[in-house]
Amino acid sequence: MKIFAKTAVLLLIVSSLSVVSSLGAVAAPYQLTTVAEDLNYPWSLAFLPDNSMLVTERTGKLKQLSADGELLAEISPALPELYVAAQGGLLEVLLPAAFAENQQLVLSYVCGNSEANTLCLATARWQQNQLTDIRVIFKAQPYRKGAAHYGGRMLQLSDSSIVLTLGDGFDYREQAQNPANHLGKIVRLMPDGSIPTDNPFVEKAGYAAEIYSLGHRNVQGIVRDSVNQLIYSHEHGPRGGDELNILQAGNNYGWPVATRGIDYTGARVSPFRQYPGMVEPIHHWSPSIAPAGMALYRGALFPDWQGDLFITALAGKALHHLQMENGKMVAEQLLLTELNSRLRDVRTGPDGAIYVLTDSASGKLLRLTPLPVPAD
Amino acid sequence: MFSFIGKHMQTSTEVTGNSKLKRLMAFGIALLLAAALGSIVQSQFNLLAIAALVKQVSFADWFNTVWFDLRFFTPTMLVILAPVLLLALVASRLLGNIAGISRLWLAVAGSAVGFLLALWAINNLAPMPTLIAASRSVQGSLALALCAAAGAAIYIRLTRTSV
Numbered sequence: 001m002k003i004f005a006k007t008a009v010l011l012l013i014v015s016s017l018s019v020v021s022s023l024g025a026v027a028a029p030y031q032l033t034t035v036a037e038d039l040n041y042p043w044s045l046a047f048l049p050d051n052s053m054l055v056t057e058r059t060g061k062l063k064q065l066s067a068d069g070e071l072l073a074e075i076s077p078a079l080p081e082l083y084v085a086a087q088g089g090l091l092e093v094l095l096p097a098a099f100a101e102n103q104q105l106v107l108s109y110v111c112g113n114s115e116a117n118t119l120c121l122a123t124a125r126w127q128q129n130q131l132t133d134i135r136v137i138f139k140a141q142p143y144r145k146g147a148a149h150y151g152g153r154m155l156q157l158s159d160s161s162i163v164l165t166l167g168d169g170f171d172y173r174e175q176a177q178n179p180a181n182h183l184g185k186i187v188r189l190m191p192d193g194s195i196p197t198d199n200p201f202v203e204k205a206g207y208a209a210e211i212y213s214l215g216h217r218n219v220q221g222i223v224r225d226s227v228n229q230l231i232y233s234h235e236h237g238p239r240g241g242d243e244l245n246i247l248q249a250g251n252n253y254g255w256p257v258a259t260r261g262i263d264y265t266g267a268r269v270s271p272f273r274q275y276p277g278m279v280e281p282i283h284h285w286s287p288s289i290a291p292a293g294m295a296l297y298r299g300a301l302f303p304d305w306q307g308d309l310f311i312t313a314l315a316g317k318a319l320h321h322l323q324m325e326n327g328k329m330v331a332e333q334l335l336l337t338e339l340n341s342r343l344r345d346v347r348t349g350p351d352g353a354i355y356v357l358t359d360s361a362s363g364k365l366l367r368l369t370p371l372p373v374p375a376d
Numbered sequence: 377m378f379s380f381i382g383k384h385m386q387t388s389t390e391v392t393g394n395s396k397l398k399r400l401m402a403f404g405i406a407l408l409l410a411a412a413l414g415s416i417v418q419s420q421f422n423l424l425a426i427a428a429l430v431k432q433v434s435f436a437d438w439f440n441t442v443w444f445d446l447r448f449f450t451p452t453m454l455v456i457l458a459p460v461l462l463l464a465l466v467a468s469r470l471l472g473n474i475a476g477i478s479r480l481w482l483a484v485a486g487s488a489v490g491f492l493l494a495l496w497a498i499n500n501l502a503p504m505p506t507l508i509a510a511s512r513s514v515q516g517s518l519a520l521a522l523c524a525a526a527g528a529a530i531y532i533r534l535t536r537t538s539v
Contacts, residue, residue: 086503146505171505171512177429257429265508266448267418270426271437 029371030302032336035355036069039363044092044153044293045347045355049100054126055357055365056107058089064129067351069365073129079122080136081111083147088117091152096191097160103127106162106191108152111136116143119150119166123191137193140182141208144169149218151186153293155231157224161196163188163212163247165219165233173256173269176215179207184255186219186233186247188212200250215253215278221294221311222247230327234294234311237261238269240286244311245279246327254278260286283329289316292359293345299352301370312343314359319343336366402534407461410527411453412446417519418453418510419445425509452508453523456498460490461527468528483528491524492517 041058048054052072053065060082064073082090088110095105103126111120121138124131149167156162168176168184176184179201187210188199201207221234231247241261245253258275262268274280285291293312297305309322309329317340323331336343336356344359354368419442427433464486472479495517498507510516 148503148505173509174425174429257426262448263509264504265452267415267422267445267452267509268441269422269509271423271433271441272426272430275430 030335030368031371033367033369034069034364035367036065036071036365037362039063039357039365040361041089041359042344042357042363042365043090044345045357045365046093046095046105047347047350048095048126051350053355053365054093054095054105056090056093057363058084058091060084060090062090062093062107062131065365075129075131077107077124077131078134079107079109079111079120080134081113081120083110083112083114083117085110085114086147087150088147091119091150092154094154094156094162096156096162098191099126104191106137106154108154108164110147110150110152111139112143114147115145117145117147118143119152119164121154121162121164121189121193123193137191138164138187138189138210140166140187142181142183144172144183146171149236151216151219153220153222155222155224157188158226159196161188161190163222163231165222165235166216167218168216168255173217176217176255177252177257179204179211179214182208182210184216185210185214186212186216186222188249212249213247213251213253215251215255215257217255217259220292223294223296223309225296225307225324225327227298227307228327232294232296232309234291236290237284237286237288239264239266240288242285242288242291243281244283244291244309244322244329245281248279251279252277254280260284261288282327283322283332285316289313289318289320291316291320292343293347293357295346295348295354297348297354299348299354301352302354310346310354312346312356314342314344317342319346319356335368399535402531403461403465405534406527406531407454407458409530410461410523411450411457413526414453414457414520414523415445415450416442417523418449418508418516421510421513421516421519456494457491457524457527460494460524461487461531464490464524464528465531480529480532483532484525487528488521488525491521495520 043056043058046054051067055063060076062075066072091108093107104123105126107122119140120136122134122136124134148170151165151167153165164187166182166185172183195209201211202209216235218236219233224231233247234244238261241259256269258272258278259269260273291311292314295310297308311320318337319335321333321335322329342359345357347355349355356366358364464483467486468479468482471482495511506512
């Protein structure tokens with residue numbers, strides 16, 4: 001991997017040229033730097049306590065990069081039954097709060113084969129640039145055919161439980177309303193894979209005890225706003241109907257009964273845009289942007305962006321900046337459109353910069369920082 | 377005599393031209409009807425799947441969905457069906473002449489099998505596992521294939537009466 005010791009500034013982006021605003025908001029200027037490149041379909045990013053980074057590649061590798069993008073380690077974790085195809089492979093890496101003490105991280109990945117596969121969750125120990133003690137702690141049920149709609153994003157809550165997003169498997173969309181399995185659900189687990197006793201359906205007959213919420217299509221973004229005590233998630237709609245939701249335990253988010261999207265063929269998925277008992281999104285995108293990652297900004301470098309959401313879009317090829325106020329979106333801006341790149345993931349770094357992964361066989365890790373203040 | 381031959385040739389050309397035009401129109405009508413039928417059929421599969429998840433789907437919602445699909449799904453069906461129907465009709469004409477088998481049954485069977493093959497090819501090439509949701513089940517695939525077969529039957533019927 002080519003290293004950029006003195007990271008080259010690609011673009012200086014001034015708001016009026018780079019921003020499309022639905023409500024007339026103006027973006028703060030920023031500069032964009034390429035931190036690393038030649039990443040093979042990078043999927044997620046996590047920051048280690050020493051400010052280096054772990055990047056997963058969907059094709060199966062885990063890379064450790066220094067803060068300036070130097071490749072420190074590259075491994076192919078021996079994940080049991082790892083299945084790499086289409087949307088499947090190694091997905092997210094999560095560093096739980098206890099990582100500093102036990103060096104244990106969590107990986108989501110697709111396991112199985114072309115005829116029968118599912119989303120698996122494994123814990124592993126990161127020691128001396130190696131992964132050891134890999135243990136599978138969860139397998140979404142049932143296995144399905146085809147390599148689409150796995151979800152795979154994770155969020156650790158303050159009680160240390162982990163919320164894991166899942167997908168409907170594409171061909172099994174009606175199963176998102178079946179409470180007995182994990183298709184089209186978000187589940188909540190403890191870091192050892194056990195089921196929290198306060199999960200919403202833990203004692204309800206006919207319900208999988210791991211379920212946190214149901215009625216999802218393919219959830220690929222989830223963040224917690226600790227200030228406002230909110231969890232945001234977004235999910236892919238079909239043709240139109242991508243959604244941003246406020247996630248609450250026990251809620252049904254409607255798919256495929258209530259949707260603003262239609263099938264890729266032009267056919268209606270459902271007659272209903274809303275349905276009683278099913279939660280409506282706080283924002284939706286039609287046509288689809290294919291949201292694939294999400295960060296809530298609480299860094300120090302962009303004071304105006306505190307509490308705002310940043311969402312990477314694959315089909316939309318933009319970084320969506322959603323200005324939020326008390327759980328409501330008040331403005332939306334499109335950033336990085338000039339890259340014309342599918343964007344996979346976005347994170348806030350410990351330095352307060354915003355980090356973005358592009359989605360391609362030669363993916364890049366980009367860093368957004370404020371424009372330098374000109375010297376007088 | 378020359379004028380007779382010239383007049384005869386002109387009439388023959390007109391007949392051939394009219395015949396081609398009628399066949400083209402018959403193909404267009406058969407294609408459109410089969411695609412519309414396919415749209416209506418796939419709507420029923422999708423609506424039945426949703427109806428199983430909710431208390432009730434009203435007649436108005438049902439009708440509106442079918443109407444929506446007729447306008448927006450039918451073009452997809454047309455794109456898939458047109459080459460299938462064309463190939464099946466050409467093949468049935470050639471095979472019918474050679475083997476002496478009823479062209480109607482050859483065209484009907486060819487269209488149905490051709491449509492199933494087209495679905496298989498599309499689902500293997502398209503990024504999503506199954507393009508047409510109704511074809512996720514064997515029943516749905518066969519029902520759509522029957523619509524393709526109906527298109528072939530309509531064409532044969534129209535061209536038999538018109539030529």
